[in-house]
Amino acid sequence: MVRIIFIRGAPAVGKTTATRQIIKTLKTKHNLDCAYICEDNFRKQMQFKYRSEDLAAHRNSFELVKAVILKLMELDDYDLIFVEGLFRYKEIMERYSKFISENNFDSLVFQFELDLEEMKKRDSELRNGKSKKDIEEVKKDIDSYTPDNAIIIKTNKAVDDIVKEVIGRI
16 A cells, blocks of 8 residues: 655755655665655646645645545555645645545655754755745744654755655655
8 A cells, every 4th residue: 555755844944855865765775666746836836826825725735636646546556655845734734634544545744844044044055045035934834733643854964864764764
């Protein structure tokens, strides 16, 4: 049975970089079939009428991601499906939890965390300040709710170390 892996965290904590490396390592060294869904694509690049903090955009992206997970499973067999994104609001995490439960999926939630100043530095250096104006607000929202089952991953270390830590938990 497939396992759904959620990678959650504020902008510039290393979610995308680490997730891509995790999947590559799982495929090449562990021979696992993985799929990758970037929740940001559904929330930001498909729904231009919303602002990033609009709960409606997050609700809509949940529905889209849910449909993609179900369709992926219909089309092929996967060992792991990674869903990476902010998952900023408690309500959205609860919706994912209910979806996982209703479908009897196995899942893990990793919450990536990093000091605010380091996030701002990374955002400036690596992302051209893409999240500059709302990075503090998003971090505050994410930090206000951590799912009980979340595995906290501190990302103030080398990507290879993050990859080893996550794979060790999978």
